[in-house]
Amino acid sequence: MLKEERISAIADYIKEMQTVSMADLVNRFGVSPNTLRRDLSKLLENGNFKKIYGGVTVNNNNKSLIDYTERKSKTSKDKISIGKVAASLFESGDLIFLDSGTTTDAISNFLPRNISYTLITNSLQLIVAASELSNVKLLIIGNQFNPKTQSFTGTDEDTLFNKYNINKAFMSATGISLNNGVTNSEFNEFKIKSQVLTKSLSNPNQENILLIDHTKFDRTALLTYAQINQFSKIITSGEAPLKYKEYFEKNNIELINSHLKTKPSVNPHK
Structure with a gap:
């Protein structure tokens, strides 16, 4: 080059x-x-x-965050396939946290209509989609709206998620790295992500599921909000690099290729 x-x-x-x-x-x-x-x-x-x-x-004084619509257009087919697989994991009675981000937002196209469940989210797109469904109980978090990310951030208390017994958390990320874990760039979103993952340490019933398109592997952003082994499932598009497959198998993490809509021969031990 x-x-x-x-x-x-x-x-x-x-x-x-x-x-x-x-x-x-x-x-x-x-x-x-x-x-x-x-x-x-x-x-x-x-x-x-x-x-x-x-x-x-x-330099945000010169150029701010890449606009939400621009990020959403990148690898959009991949995000849609990830969102469809993620929504298929919803079950009746679930208390689900849906993270903000263009990948998690793709779930909005596939929210189940035939079962009852509760959604907690700070994503505007998911809020709008869920508000139209009578089978969904919707809880909204965040008191500051960021138009660039189309999400709400900011909470009045650092222990907000202690009161919710989430059993499934679908999370997005800017990057995933074996050395630096699961990362993102925006501090206010980092605080919410961190609180959700911290709650899972004291709640054995909370399953954390990471949604990332294949371009996020070997990328590192400023802030690490979780370690990879805090997730039981990772839904991605395309093939994950071999070193990640080996890590996932070693740590009993289920890898799901959204394009294949099948699960590889990894048998996680619960």
């Missing part, structure tokens, strides 16, 4: 991830730290990005 092409690819990656670490960029683009620093010095000249401790981030 030519220098100009590499710098352009690095810029595109930072825009999509919003915040990335130096280590992530070195690993992803196969360059030395010195070469990366020279590339970043060129990128920092136009003001679209700014350096932070240990990495680089999009």
